[in-house]
Amino acid sequence: MSVVLNVLLAVVAVYFGLRKLLALTHDAREPPMVETGIPFFTPIFGMVRWRNRYYNRLRDQHRIPIYTLRFPFQKIYVINSAPLINSVQRAYKTLTFQAVSDQFAKLICDTSSTATQLSRQELENWSQGGKDVAHSPSHVIFQGLKPGKGLDDIYKTMVEALGKSVDGLDIGEEGEGKRARLLEWVREGLTGAIGEGVYGEGNPYRSREMREALWKYEGGLGALSIGILPGLLAREAVQARKYASDIFEEYFSSGSCQGGGSMTKTRYTYYSEHGYPIRDIAKLELGNGIAIFSNTIPTTFWIIFHVFSSPELLSSLRSELESHATTSQDCDGSPIYTIDVENIKRSSPLLLSTFRETLRHHASGIGVRKVMAPHYLSSPSSSSSSSSSTSSTYLLQKDAIIIMPASVQHSDPKIWGPDESTFTPTRFIPKQFDPDTTKSNPISPATTSPTEFSPLATPVSALRAFGGGTTLCPGRHFATTAILSLVAMLILQYDIIPISGKWVEPSSEKAALTAAVRGPDEDIPVEVRRRQRMEGRWVWRVTGGKGEGLGIVEEDI
Numbered sequence: 001m002s003v004v005l006n007v008l009l010a011v012v013a014v015y016f017g018l019r020k021l022l023a024l025t026h027d028a029r030e031p032p033m034v035e036t037g038i039p040f041f042t043p044i045f046g047m048v049r050w051r052n053r054y055y056n057r058l059r060d061q062h063r064i065p066i067y068t069l070r071f072p073f074q075k076i077y078v079i080n081s082a083p084l085i086n087s088v089q090r091a092y093k094t095l096t097f098q099a100v101s102d103q104f105a106k107l108i109c110d111t112s113s114t115a116t117q118l119s120r121q122e123l124e125n126w127s128q129g130g131k132d133v134a135h136s137p138s139h140v141i142f143q144g145l146k147p148g149k150g151l152d153d154i155y156k157t158m159v160e161a162l163g164k165s166v167d168g169l170d171i172g173e174e175g176e177g178k179r180a181r182l183l184e185w186v187r188e189g190l191t192g193a194i195g196e197g198v199y200g201e202g203n204p205y206r207s208r209e210m211r212e213a214l215w216k217y218e219g220g221l222g223a224l225s226i227g228i229l230p231g232l233l234a235r236e237a238v239q240a241r242k243y244a245s246d247i248f249e250e251y252f253s254s255g256s257c258q259g260g261g262s263m264t265k266t267r268y269t270y271y272s273e274h275g276y277p278i279r280d281i282a283k284l285e286l287g288n289g290i291a292i293f294s295n296t297i298p299t300t301f302w303i304i305f306h307v308f309s310s311p312e313l314l315s316s317l318r319s320e321l322e323s324h325a326t327t328s329q330d331c332d333g334s335p336i337y338t339i340d341v342e343n344i345k346r347s348s349p350l351l352l353s354t355f356r357e358t359l360r361h362h363a364s365g366i367g368v369r370k371v372m373a374p375h376y377l378s379s380p381s382s383s384s385s386s387s388s389s390t391s392s393t394y395l396l397q398k399d400a401i402i403i404m405p406a407s408v409q410h411s412d413p414k415i416w417g418p419d420e421s422t423f424t425p426t427r428f429i430p431k432q433f434d435p436d437t438t439k440s441n442p443i444s445p446a447t448t449s450p451t452e453f454s455p456l457a458t459p460v461s462a463l464r465a466f467g468g469g470t471t472l473c474p475g476r477h478f479a480t481t482a483i484l485s486l487v488a489m490l491i492l493q494y495d496i497i498p499i500s501g502k503w504v505e506p507s508s509e510k511a512a513l514t515a516a517v518r519g520p521d522e523d524i525p526v527e528v529r530r531r532q533r534m535e536g537r538w539v540w541r542v543t544g545g546k547g548e549g550l551g552i553v554e555e556d557i
């Protein structure tokens with residue numbers, strides 16, 4: 001009995017000890033603490049239980065603009081308020097993304113101490129640099145992604161490869177459809193085509209083994225990022241990383257990278273000029289595969305799902321896209337339809353709106369920053385439009401982590417209206433857009449009611465699928481071009497029908513917490529049939545965007 005009593009007393013003592021520790025290590029000027037039931041452990045249980053939905057639950061439960069979660073040895077400030085997010089983005093040198101991404105890169109890429117030292121030095125130089133330094137160090141490395149000739153050249157190769165891969169989706173016997181697994185097909189089609197544009201003739205992802213190594217590596221990122229016994233807890237990923245790094249090392253040391261696209265060449269030049277060993281350049285390139293493919297693939301899967309599961313939307317998109325095709329004749333008299341990808345991106349408001357709505361619906365990036373020095377955070381005085389704005393000022397302690405979950409912003413009825421949980425493909429169509437074209441169009445701007453929420457009236461940071469501020473995803477133009485081109489090709493050339501006879505939206509419960517776009521838990525077996533209408537040869541052109549980017553997020557606009 002006395003043993004039980006002693007154990008109970010010890011538990012009570014530890015509990016009150018931990019509560020005291022919580023109180024002593026929390027300054028009243030910091031954001032309020034929540035989830036303190038079992039000090040330091042309730043947030044862990046919450047994350048395990050609710051996964052990506054945890055932050056939305058806490059927002060609904062507490063209704064406060066910012067709060068503190070206490071983990072063992074780590075404070076996390078979670079921000080719900082859009083104006084406070086704007087303030088975080090403005091203080092980009094004190095509240096830094098690069099410090100977190102460097103640490104993550106080290107864990108997942110297993111770079112050498114030389115590379116770690118070099119990136120630390122670069123971060124220091126950047127944070128102490130004056131006005132003329134880049135807004136984000138990684139934007140220097142990724143200059144090759146800036147809209148312009150280099151990117152257009154990547155698009156040309158990529159779009160040509162996408163066109164071939166979509167033609168290969170063809171029917172088997174006459175009148176029969178070809179069966180495929182949707183996610184698997186998207187993954188294969190995109191990796192192949194993007195790889196051609198990015199890596200050129202020597203594209204390592206032409207090999208099936210290399211593509212499989214990338215997926216095994218991606219599957220182990222969660223375990224690798226914990227950094228404990230990776231050889232044991234992430235064995236498959238570690239082996240795949242070694243295999244793929246060897247191949248990339250050969251790609252760079254043989255000079256094949258000189259035939260690659262602007263992104264590959266500028267990254268290689270940057271790293272080699274800064275003294276990174278070739279082995280590290282190879283490992284970082286494999287890590288770059290995660291940036292390139294991990295979110296692009298699930299986004300493509302979801303937009304295809306939403307488009308093909310809604311006959312009205314599919315029909316409206318077909319009308320919109322067909323209007324961009326010019327018709328000519330092949331030597332045997334059969335029709336050739338030519339479409340410029342620029343028209344798909346710039347003159348297809350319903351497609352672009354469906355794309356944004358897909359991102360709003362499925363993006364789950366958590367927008368991480370590290371507090372480099374104590375900082376007082378308050379809403380910008382101009383931000384009075386949101387009801388979640390606050391005039392309070394919060395102390396953020398050095399070394400704490402800030403999280404700004406996209407899903408919290410993307411599901412806020414104050415921003416998006418009472419239908420925030422419904423997939424509304426027209427949501428992002430500018431209200432002034434050509435109402436005359438909408439008469440024959442069941443899904444169209446004209447069907448929107450005058451009271452509908454206009455996305456242009458929302459705070460700048462409301463659509464956060466690509467992050468925001470100085471670290472806004474530099475790959476957004478690239479990803480948008482790849483996704484919209486592929487989806488337009490499918491819409492115009494194929495019918496996609498689920499084998500089960502009914503489209504059912506798969507859950508995303510198993511998606512990695514690190515994913516910026518949650519993938520589906522299950523694949524969807526489908527039948528792909530060539531459309532009866534507009535049968536003929538399709539030619540996809542890339543004339544280039546005169547160096548202009550596409551207005552994807554509100555910062556671009």
Ligand code: HEM
Binds near residue numbers: 467472
């Ligand atoms: C649908 C596809 C994509 C989504 C949803 C996405 C999303 C994101 C998000 C949420 C961030 C974090 C930004 C922040 O916290 O402020 C980010 C950063 C980044 N993304 Fe993407 N991304 C996509 C595609 C790509 C592609 C195709 C590339 C490269 C070709 C790329 C390269 C990067 C890089 C380099 C960063 C780091 C930016 C920095 O350090 O300043 N992304 N992306």
